[in-house]
Amino acid sequence: MTMVFTQSIQHLIREDEPLSGFTWARVGGAAKYFAEPGTQPELAQILSEAAAAGIPARIVGEGANILVRDAGYDGLVISLKAAEFSKVSIKDNVLTAGAGASLSQVVSASAGAGLAGIEYLAGIPGTFGGALVCNASVKNGDLGCRVTHVVAIEADGKSITLGSDQLRFGFQRSNLDGRFVIEAALQLETVDSAELTRRMQSSWIVKRAAQPASGQRALQAFVEPDGMSLSDVLEQSGVQGLNEGEISLSKQYPGYLVFSGEVKADEIIKFVQRVTTKVEAATGIRLHCPIKIW
Numbered sequence: 458m459t460m461v462f463t464q465s466i467q468h469l470i471r472e473d474e475p476l477s478g479f480t481w482a483r484v485g486g487a488a489k490y491f492a493e494p495g496t497q498p499e500l501a502q503i504l505s506e507a508a509a510a511g512i513p514a515r516i517v518g519e520g521a522n523i524l525v526r527d528a529g530y531d532g533l534v535i536s537l538k539a540a541e542f543s544k545v546s547i548k549d550n551v552l553t554a555g556a557g558a559s560l561s562q563v564v565s566a567s568a569g570a571g572l573a574g575i576e577y578l579a580g581i582p583g584t585f586g587g588a589l590v591c592n593a594s595v596k597n598g599d600l601g602c603r604v605t606h607v608v609a610i611e612a613d614g615k616s617i618t619l620g621s622d623q624l625r626f627g628f629q630r631s632n633l634d635g636r637f638v639i640e641a642a643l644q645l646e647t648v649d650s651a652e653l654t655r656r657m658q659s660s661w662i663v664k665r666a667a668q669p670a671s672g673q674r675a676l677q678a679f680v681e682p683d684g685m686s687l688s689d690v691l692e693q694s695g696v697q698g699l700n701e702g703e704i705s706l707s708k709q710y711p712g713y714l715v716f717s718g719e720v721k722a723d724e725i726i727k728f729v730q731r732v733t734t735k736v737e738a739a740t741g742i743r744l745h746c747p748i749k750i751w
């Protein structure tokens with residue numbers, strides 16, 4: 458490590474850090490380097506030194522949408538858990554939050570301030586940064602449509618502000634993949650706070666009933682195909698509830714994979730491929746898997 462990172466930041470970096478504990482699936486190998494910067498200048502320095510040494514880098518959020526391969530990640534993984542990256546502030550109708558804040562913290566802050574626009578995202582696990590990059594979405598809306606700008610750190614350590622004209626959001630996808638997002642602002646609307654709390658609570662209840670409980674090892678492997686019920690498509694294809702070893706395509710929560718015991722990332726990847734192939738053969742529909750494979 459001495460050769461790669463200068464001494465002033467070496468205390469922020471660990472080597473061969475197991476990543477499974479940073480993900481909901483709790484599988485996969487280690488990161489060659491793992492860093493938890495406490496400040497933006499530290500993050501900038503880590504990124505620019507990694508780039509200068511030719512080391513690829515990625516940010517891990519809550520790991521709700523990541524599957525780390527068994528061989529691990531031969532690069533630098535950065536966590537933005539430090540307080541500096543998790544601040545949430547509100548001025549007029551604009552909410553600004555750090556990428557390390559949890560999405561639920563951001564949703565609660567907006568509801569607490571009587572600001573509507575993201576209450577339907579209640580119950581989606583992850584950080585604000587992960588939710589921006591993966592464009593956290595439900596049937597009736599997404600995070601991206603509220604974003605006015607995003608602040609990211611470039612590989613050379615400089616910060617860049619991306620305005621809405623430079624941002625692209627689709628259902629559970631964005632053009633922020635591969636960037637290092639540290640902050641974003643959302644334009645929200647003032648509404649009656651009792652009505653807003655009711656909407657947020659009802660979204661939360663619906664969401665919680667439709668997904669595996671927090672703490673259960675799970676991934677959302679398939680999303681609703683355009684204009685169709687995912688549950689119907691899986692049922693017609695005979696894969697609803699499919700189980701192979703320790704991997705199941707949940708019957709109770711359509712589209713979610715749940716795991717138990719020893720399971721390898723490569724087995725999960727093959728399982729997803731088999732389901733995708735079976736569904737396509739049975740219905741002609743190519744399902745989209747939103748999981749980021751590292």
Ligand SMILES: Cc1cc2nc3c(=O)[nH]c(=O)nc-3n(C[C@H](O)[C@H](O)[C@H](O)COP(=O)(O)OP(=O)(O)OC[C@H]3O[C@@H](n4cnc5c(N)ncnc54)[C@H](O)[C@@H]3O)c2cc1C
Nearest residue numbers: 518519520521522523556583584586587588591593594638
């Ligand atoms: C039970 C369950 C239910 C879910 N339900 C939904 C749902 O209803 N709707 C939905 O849209 N998604 C859903 N998901 C998927 C997941 O919650 C979202 O994709 C979430 O936004 C991921 O956030 P994260 O912090 O966990 O990101 P991670 O999984 O940690 O990372 C995902 C990707 O984002 C990148 N990333 C994270 N933070 C940053 C950053 N600051 N800068 C740059 N890149 C970054 C990572 O490098 C990675 O490529 C669900 C997942 C689970 C397990």
